[in-house]
Amino acid sequence: MRLLEMNLKKGIVKAAPESLDDLWHLYNIIGKDDEVYAQTTREVRVEEPYARPKKGRRVSVFLGIRVEKVVWDRSLNRLRILGTVREAPEELNVTGSHHTLNIAIDKPLTVVKPEWLRHQIDRLERASKVQATPIIVMAMDDEEHCVAVLRQYGIDVKGEERTRLPGKLEAEKREKALREFFKSASVSLRTVWMDVHGPIVVIGPGFVKNDFVKYVKREATDLGESIIDVKGVNSGGMAGIHEALRSGVLTKALRNVRLAEETKLVEEVLVRLGRGKQDVAYGFHEVEKAGGYGAIERLLIADATLRETTDEKRTALENVMMEAENKGGQIVVISAEHEAGQKLLSLGGVAALLRFPIG
Numbered sequence: 403m404r405l406l407e408m409n410l411k412k413g414i415v416k417a418a419p420e421s422l423d424d425l426w427h428l429y430n431i432i433g434k435d436d437e438v439y440a441q442t443t444r445e446v447r448v449e450e451p452y453a454r455p456k457k458g459r460r461v462s463v464f465l466g467i468r469v470e471k472v473v474w475d476r477s478l479n480r481l482r483i484l485g486t487v488r489e490a491p492e493e494l495n496v497t498g499s500h501h502t503l504n505i506a507i508d509k510p511l512t513v514v515k516p517e518w519l520r521h522q523i524d525r526l527e528r529a530s531k532v533q534a535t536p537i538i539v540m541a542m543d544d545e546e547h548c549v550a551v552l553r554q555y556g557i558d559v560k561g562e563e564r565t566r567l568p569g570k571l572e573a574e575k576r577e578k579a580l581r582e583f584f585k586s587a588s589v590s591l592r593t594v595w596m597d598v599h600g601p602i603v604v605i606g607p608g609f610v611k612n613d614f615v616k617y618v619k620r621e622a623t624d625l626g627e628s629i630i631d632v633k634g635v636n637s638g639g640m641a642g643i644h645e646a647l648r649s650g651v652l653t654k655a656l657r658n659v660r661l662a663e664e665t666k667l668v669e670e671v672l673v674r675l676g677r678g679k680q681d682v683a684y685g686f687h688e689v690e691k692a693g694g695y696g697a698i699e700r701l702l703i704a705d706a707t708l709r710e711t712t713d714e715k716r717t718a719l720e721n722v723m724m725e726a727e728n729k730g731g732q733i734v735v736i737s738a739e740h741e742a743g744q745k746l747l748s749l750g751g752v753a754a755l756l757r758f759p760i761g
Contacts, residue, residue, distance in 0.1 A: 403427065403529035406510060410518055415526065418510040423536070423660075425481050426555040427529045428505065428513075429474040430705050430735055431522050434713075437514040438483050439466035440503050446494060465490035466512075467501050481505040519723065521733035528660075535600040537655050538628075539646070540591055542606045542614060543638030544580075547587045549594050550643055552652070554660040556739030557643060561590040580610075584617040591618070592625055601630040603655050605646050606638045631655055644741050660737075667702055667734060668742035671753045680760060684753040686719070692754050693722050698731040700755040706738040707751030719752065726754075 403424040407416035419425050432438060443460045467485035475482050483503040487496050505511050515522075537552045544567050551558040565583050568575040595602065602625075604611050611632060619626030633651040635642045646652045647665045656662035674682035683692040692698050701723060708716060723733050731754075736743045746753060 403526065403532075405526060405530045407512075410523070413515045413518065414512060415515075415518070416510060416512040417526065419505070419507055421507060422479055423532070423554040424529055425474065425479070425505070425507070426553075426737070427525055428511075429472055429481055430708075431525060432469060432472050432481075432483065432513055433515075434469055434471070436469045437466055437488060438469055438485070438503060439464065439489070439512040439514070440505060440509065442501070442503050444490075444494060444496065444501065463491060463494065465494075465496070465501065466514075467503060479507060519720070519733075520727045521723065521735065524733075525735070536598055537652070537659060538591070538594055538598055538600050538602045539643055539652070540587065540602065540604045540611075540614070541635070541638050541640070541642035541646070542587060542604070542611055543608065543642070544610050546639045547583075547590070548639040548643065549587075549590050550640075551594065551598055551600070552643075552656060552659055552661055555737050556661060556743075557640075559640065560594045562639065563587070563590070580613070581617075584614050585621075587614060588618055588622055588625065592622065595625060595628060600628075601655060602628045603631045603633065603652060604629060605633045605635050605642055605651070607634065607636055607642075610638075647741070661740060661742075664734065664736045665740070665742040667700065667755070668736065668745050668753075670755060671702065671749070672745065674755065681756045681758065682753065683756060683760070685750040686715075686722075686752055689752050689754045690718075690722050692756055692760055693725045693729075693731075695760055696729040697756040697758055697760050698726040698729070698754045699757045700732045700734055701726045702734050702736055702746060702753045702755075704736050704738045704743050704746045704751040706743070706747060708735065722752075 403420060404418040406418060419428060441464050444463050445460050465487055466489040468488045469483055469485045471484045473482040483505060487499050487501050490496050539550050539552060541548045546564045549561045551560060563586060567579050604615050615629055615632055633646060635645045637645055648669060653662055671682055683689045727733060736746050738744060738747055
């Protein structure tokens, strides 16, 4: 994320997203009644007295809208920001009408808020410092493989394939089938790698993953040079990726990817709940109570909880967030697009790691 201007006294932040992850951050920062300004296109009709209206033509124009809704369009890699026009060239005569801004990668926008919360600024600043490319994970065993890209918003599955290899007693048939399996897997991996050009981590149970890595380094040297780690887990496919995130075996490769941090925090909530030492709270009322005691060290809120709730509930949540920040707590917004976020939603969408136990 390129931060082009930041004037918090006036509530103004101008930024340019540089990746899909940056669009995800903006999706979670821009809210209802914010103002967003950007270059866009608008249909203009020229009308003359006593004549049929001419067919409209689209012109490029810079305008600002008051936000009513934000839609994250992953299929087209853009944000769709819907609202009413607040500022536009006078000759267009469109103030007050509805308009949609399409924000894509490398397209600057200006966001104006009446008040920027600390966690929103932290999120922008953290995004501006992220340099690492997304991590590519190949999870495989002798029954399936899955290629996915780990992004800050979650797991982006790019390809899956199941197979049925002959048993070890049929050594010749198994070796031939294994080569075909590796060939197909390497083609899938290369397709993703050519698009992302990120580091690759290969995970899975047993020796199949190691044999695959040897195959890639022998048959596709450039691809093999991008493999930075090989880790053992109990499963292949998507189950293996989830396991690797939970157990922390991807921590080194993912240290610059927010997904790993979010997974670790939610797992810590579950561990503390299991211990029963009352140094964790979940659900709005319990978290609000902990905030009143100044006990919140880290406040975890699912992004879906912030977005898909009533204005009254959102205001109450933001009050808890501001109180926690004022008492030295850290706010972490968790993506509901991955497993950790779903676990947090099952706990009511909000939880807190506490500095000290409360009764």
